[in-house]
Amino acid sequence: MTLSAQELQEIEQQAIGFAKKTGRILMDRFQRPMSVDYKDKEGWKDPVTEADKVAEAFLSEETSRLFPDHGFVGEEGSGREAGSSRLMWVVDPLDGTTNFSNGLPSFCCSIALVEDGEPVVGAIYMPWPETKEGRIIHARKGGGAWEGEVRLQVASGNKPISGRVVVRGGFLPGRFRPSKDLLANGGQQRSVGSTASELAMVADGTYQYTLHGNPHSWDVAAGIILVKEAGGTSLSHGKNGWYPLTTFKNNPPGGTQEPITQESLRHWQSPVLSGNPEMV
Known part of the structure; x- marks a missing residue:
């Protein structure tokens, strides 16, 4: 199937909702006592916390409930195949776990819908100073990138500026x-x-x-x-x-x-x- 412009817009709104709710899950657990496990052999490079697992479980369950024909791939191991829809949710429930587990407010939740391999919808939640709900940057194919009512644009120029x-x-x-x-x-x-x-x-x-x-x-x-x-x-x-x-x-x-x-x-x-x- 190929998603229509209307379908993309509706799914983008759902992705924004997923990002908001996942952000609350993460912030409810941020800077609180937590156990940290490690997925790598060295035992310190690739941490995972309860927040990672709870956030991914929420996203897996919600995408399955609302989009039962969509597949799912999460960093912490959750997954299901897409079947004939060719649509897969690809998520990192907590990107920046080392920062999160050390109390640094530099992390995010990344949510994307991929259609036959191509990212077509994305929403990223980030905590931000003086904002209760954090920031949510979102986009859909052909619809621009947005934060709230502000349309976003990459940095201009054909060469990097030394001070930026x-x-x-x-x-x-x-x-x-x-x-x-x-x-x-x-x-x-x-x-x-x-x-x-x-x-x-x-x-x-x-x-x-x-x-x-x-x-x-x-x-x-x-x-x-x-x-x-x-x-x-x-x-x-x-x-x-x-x-x-x-x-x-x-x-x-x-x-x-x-x-x-x-x-x-x-x-x-x-x-x-x-x-x-x-x-x-």
């Missing part, structure tokens, strides 16, 4: 490195420890660009559509260089056209560069 912030932490040895000019004039590097938050702030023009070295699908799915609808672009990197990242299908130029499944979304990882198309 960027995320440039993803240069991987042997794959791609910054040029001397970029190191000298590439902007002030600032990472908030939450990939999805950083992409939302590319969409609103705070960050000039971001480069993330190896994010998962749930880290970037919502951010890709937010940046695109704010006038930006996202690129990924393969053996033939950079290419437009418009789908999670494993199809850089010359690649295959495999159907999207829980497994393929769960295993997707690739560099992502996002910003004004004249700049990146």
Whole structure:
């Protein structure tokens, strides 16, 4: 199926509601005593808290209740296949768990609907000073990127401004490195420890660009559509260089056209560069 403009608008409103309610779940547990488990072998790199699990369970249940023919992929392991609808919710219930568990208010909830591999709806909740409900940045395909009644736009210009912030932490040895000019004039590097938050702030023009070295699908799915609808672009990197990242299908130029499944979304990882198309 291909979603109509009306269907996209209705689903976007549902995604905003999901983001608001998930934000409340997270804030009810923020800066309170919590146990932290670790999913990695080292036992300190990849934390998970009760908040991650409760938020993901809520999103899995709500998307299933309202959209029983849609699939679901969550970072913490929840999932179901989409079947013939080809529509998958891809969520990170708490992006920035290390910040969250240490009492730093730099985290978010990232919610995206992916149609046959392409992000078409996105909503990101972020806590924000002096706002009870935090910020919700949202977009749908063809509808622009918004925060409330304010339409968002990526940072302007074809070159980074030295005094403005960027995320440039993803240069991987042997794959791609910054040029001397970029190191000298590439902007002030600032990472908030939450990939999805950083992409939302590319969409609103705070960050000039971001480069993330190896994010998962749930880290970037919502951010890709937010940046695109704010006038930006996202690129990924393969053996033939950079290419437009418009789908999670494993199809850089010359690649295959495999159907999207829980497994393929769960295993997707690739560099992502996002910003004004004249700049990146």
